[in-house]
Structures are given as structure tokens and as C-alpha cells.
Amino acid sequence: MNYLSLALLTKNTSNIPLFGPIWNLIVTILGLIMNAIYVFLDRIGIPNIGLAIILFTLVTRILLFPTSLKQQKSSRMMQVMQPEIKAIQEKYKNKSDNASMMAQQTEMKAVYEKYGTSMTSGCLPLVLQLPIIFALYRIIMNIPAYVPSVRVIYEKVCSSIGGADAASKLVEFANSNDLTSTLKLLHNLGQSDPTKYSADAVQNFIIDFLYRLNPAQWLKLSESFPQASSVIESAALKAQHINSFLGLNLSTAPSSYGLRPTIYWLIPILAGLTQWASTILMQKQNMAAADGSDQSAQMMKSMNIMMPLMSVYFCFSFASGIGLYWIASSLFMLIQQLALNWFFGKKTNEELLQESMAKANARRARKGLPPIDERAVEQKIQSMQAKMDHAEKSRMETIAKQNVRTKESTEYYNQNAKEGSLASKANMVRLYNEKNEKKKD
Structure with missing residues (x-):
């Protein structure tokens, strides 16, 4: 997956x-x-x-x-x-x-x-x-953080351009070279909230940032930091060597070419x-x-x-x-x-x-439980089924009795009159009153 x-x-x-x-x-x-x-x-x-x-x-x-x-x-x-x-x-x-x-x-x-x-x-x-x-x-995504032999390549560049102090200038470099998505992943190199990150944390962000540069971006980085151009060019060659695989530079995203x-x-x-x-x-x-x-x-x-x-x-x-x-x-x-x-x-x-x-x-034996009894499980399922059938049968009988009572009541109150007519309703009231008077007597 x-x-x-x-x-x-x-x-x-x-x-x-x-x-x-x-x-x-x-x-x-x-x-x-x-x-x-x-x-x-x-x-x-x-x-x-x-x-x-x-x-x-x-x-x-x-x-x-x-x-x-x-x-x-x-x-x-x-x-x-x-x-x-x-x-x-x-x-x-x-x-x-x-x-x-x-x-x-x-x-x-x-x-x-x-x-x-x-x-x-x-x-x-x-x-x-x-x-x-x-x-x-x-x-x-962060190989330099876990492979010291790779990290040392980028540490030299980080030191030569000023370490954590170069973060703000690298942010400008990233914004002008279509690297804003990389900045988001790296917390804007810690510049969004400088008080939140230590100098070591900012240097780690810078190293991760440098690892993501492709050859063309390395060249532009050398132009942005001319005082460290020799170190940057040396690191770029090493980075290209270790990131080259079947003619592809693994630090380059396919989207970088539009x-x-x-x-x-x-x-x-x-x-x-x-x-x-x-x-x-x-x-x-x-x-x-x-x-x-x-x-x-x-x-x-x-x-x-x-x-x-x-x-x-x-x-x-x-x-x-x-x-x-x-x-x-x-x-x-x-x-x-x-x-x-x-x-x-x-x-x-x-x-x-x-x-x-x-x-x-x-597993059951380790817990002190008896082995699984398939018949017991089947009987358990059958017992549950019997209970459900009995409950369903009782429910249907109750519904049937209620239907019978409703039918008898309707027939009693609507006798000798067309069902739903005014006569039937008047007859219903009359029969109801007669029934109550008999109870009083």
C-alpha cells in the first residue's frame, strides 16, 4: 500500500x-x-x-x-x-x-x-x-538527516554560506526559483517564527532544503552566494553523482519542467x-x-x-x-x-x-480456555435464531390481534351507513352515547 x-x-x-x-x-x-x-x-x-x-x-x-x-x-x-x-x-x-x-x-x-x-x-x-x-x-524525503555520509556534503555548503544566518536569503532564493512548496514542507526554514526554532533546527532545515535542489538550481545558488561558489560547485558535483540513477537526477521533480x-x-x-x-x-x-x-x-x-x-x-x-x-x-x-x-x-x-x-x-490454551467446539457454536447460533423467531412470532400475533380489534370497532360504529359518510359519523356518535348510557345504568 x-x-x-x-x-x-x-x-x-x-x-x-x-x-x-x-x-x-x-x-x-x-x-x-x-x-x-x-x-x-x-x-x-x-x-x-x-x-x-x-x-x-x-x-x-x-x-x-x-x-x-x-x-x-x-x-x-x-x-x-x-x-x-x-x-x-x-x-x-x-x-x-x-x-x-x-x-x-x-x-x-x-x-x-x-x-x-x-x-x-x-x-x-x-x-x-x-x-x-x-x-x-x-x-x-530527508536522507541527509539519516545518512551522515550524505549529510556532510550539504553541511559544508551550509557553513560556507553562513549557516542559520543565511536562512532569510535562502527564502528569497526559493521564492524566486519556484521552490515555495519546498519551503512549506520545511517550515519556511524557520523564518515564519524565528523564536520557535533554534540555530541547529534552522541549519537542519537548510540542509534538507539543499538536498532537494536540482543541478540547475545549484548553479543559481552559486550565483546567489558568490563568496561560497567553489564549495557550492564542489557539493553540486558530488550531489549530482550520488543522486544520478539511470540518467535521472533523483532530486529533480518531473514537474520542474512544467x-x-x-x-x-x-x-x-x-x-x-x-x-x-x-x-x-x-x-x-x-x-x-x-x-x-x-x-x-x-x-x-x-x-x-x-x-x-x-x-x-x-x-x-x-x-x-x-x-x-x-x-x-x-x-x-x-x-x-x-x-x-x-x-x-x-x-x-x-x-x-x-x-x-x-x-x-x-491461543485459547495459553489463556486456560477449552478448545473451540464447532457444535457448541452452531447450537449457539441456532438458539439465537430460535429466540429471534419466537420474538418475531409474538410481534406478528400482537399485530394480528390489534388488527382484529380495529376491524370489529370499525364495523360496529359504521353499521347501516356508508363508510366515511356523514351518516356513518353521526351513527358512530349515537352508538357511542348509547354505549356509555348503558354503562351508567
Whole structure:
């Protein structure tokens, strides 16, 4: 799952209660992995951000594989359970009262228990992946913050142009060179509220800003800071060397050339295609099992179109390094899904059910609970059905009695007169008065 827009949220993630420590831990671990990969490539003579991103993506996909495996198992179990789940949903389709909703929930829970799974088993892997996805985009967008060997290149430039004191001039440079979106991501280099950020924080913003410059912008930066031109030109050459991948500069965004087609357009196009292919393959079995009229299936089809288009848009707007990560991630997911489909394709539903039941019973044993009794669960469902049938029967009998009383009353008060006429109404009043007078007597 690739949601590049999440990258825009990462700057606020650490402020979320309880999520902050988890976020910091994940970012630190993944940052160490990224640094180790780049150092390894540097030692073998190929220090390249593109290769580092691809290897980094491979490592993270391996780390996330257990959650993908669990999610695939959950999807397959849902296929086995689908007939019973759908029958329950149809049973309570037009019932919105609290008792019916509670009964539906209980019956659904009983079915999940019968198959040794839970309602949250399919969502849990996705929830576990979210912090890692946040961290991945943060690291890819701010590589100098996590790779010291890369950071030192930009630190020299930062020092030569005046450090934190150069922030205001860099803001002017950014505004005149179509870098306002970069300024927003970097809090305007701390210049919107100078009292809020320390000198070290401003220098970090400057380093992240310099990392996003493309070759043409490096040249203009040298003209803006002539006193540091030699240092800037040296850093620009190194930056171009480590950011060059298959003839593309990964710090350059395809949108920097406007709507004029260039080779950089391959990045968003490939990102969209690989996103579409991996998503289609991942949902292939689920879509095959789903009814074409099912609302969730229709929604999934819409997402299969919308998400690749979002991939194209975001990868067109961001630096090509982000697009490379997206393409690599989708390709690895594609390969992973082929392997998972092959693996689960060899297993029958009965085998998967037995494995799921065995694991569920092992968990129950650790809690001191007895194994799942399928007959007991079936009896529980049947008992609930009997109670619902009895309640429905009582309700219908009450309605029938009320209808009989209403009919008798209507016939009594409308005798010898055309129903709805003035005579019938007068007759109704007369009979009512006579009835009350008899009671008095």
C-alpha cells in the first residue's frame, strides 16, 4: 500500500500521544538501516542514493512480509466464511432496531469464533504497517538527516554560506526559483517564527532544503552566494553523482519542467502502472470471490483506478527519488503477491481452516480456555435464531390481534351507513352515547 500523501503528515506524527515514541523508534531503526546500506555501497565504490533506496525498499518489504502473510490468510478465510456472513447480513438487512443490530453482531462474532479468527484480524496488519509507512516516506524525503555520509556534503555548503544566518536569503532564493512548496514542507526554514526554532533546527532545515535542489538550481545558488561558489560547485558535483540513477537526477521533480514531456515523466508513469498491477494482483482472489453487485467490491474497483492516478500525480510533483521508491515498492509487492498467491493456491480451504483452528485453540490454551467446539457454536447460533423467531412470532400475533380489534370497532360504529359518510359519523356518535348510557345504568 502506497500513500504518498502520508508524507505530508509525518511532520506532525510525533506530536500524537503514545504514537510519538513508537514513531521515533521506528524512524531511528529504519534510519540506521538506510545508513548501513549507503555505507556498504560507498565502501564497494558505488555510493548512489538510487541503489540505496531500492535496497532499502527491499529490506522494508521483507520486514513487512509477516503482516502481508497474515493479511492474505485473513482474506482467504473471509472467502470461506463469506456465505455464512452474507446470510446473516441478508437476514438483518432491513432491521435497524437495537435488538436486531445486537443480534447480528453476536451471530457474526459466533461465525468468526467458529472459524478460529476475529473481526479485526484483517485490519490489524494494515494498522501495524501505518507507522512504518509514515517513517519510510520521512526517511526517503530527508536522507541527509539519516545518512551522515550524505549529510556532510550539504553541511559544508551550509557553513560556507553562513549557516542559520543565511536562512532569510535562502527564502528569497526559493521564492524566486519556484521552490515555495519546498519551503512549506520545511517550515519556511524557520523564518515564519524565528523564536520557535533554534540555530541547529534552522541549519537542519537548510540542509534538507539543499538536498532537494536540482543541478540547475545549484548553479543559481552559486550565483546567489558568490563568496561560497567553489564549495557550492564542489557539493553540486558530488550531489549530482550520488543522486544520478539511470540518467535521472533523483532530486529533480518531473514537474520542474512544467508540462513539457521529458524523460522524467517515466517516473510517474511507471509508478502508476506498477501501483495498478500490484493492487489488481493483491485483490485478485478477493474480487473473484466477491459478488459483482456487492458495494465493497464496487468500491474496491474504484480504488483500483483512483490510487494509480494519485500515484501519477504525487510522483509528478515530488522529487524523482520518491517516485523511485514508489516504483521499487510496487514491484517488490508484485513479486511478493505472486509468491503468496502461489503459496495459498496450493492449500485447500479445509487445510487453511484446520491451520486457523489449530492456532486459535493454541491461543485459547495459553489463556486456560477449552478448545473451540464447532457444535457448541452452531447450537449457539441456532438458539439465537430460535429466540429471534419466537420474538418475531409474538410481534406478528400482537399485530394480528390489534388488527382484529380495529376491524370489529370499525364495523360496529359504521353499521347501516356508508363508510366515511356523514351518516356513518353521526351513527358512530349515537352508538357511542348509547354505549356509555348503558354503562351508567
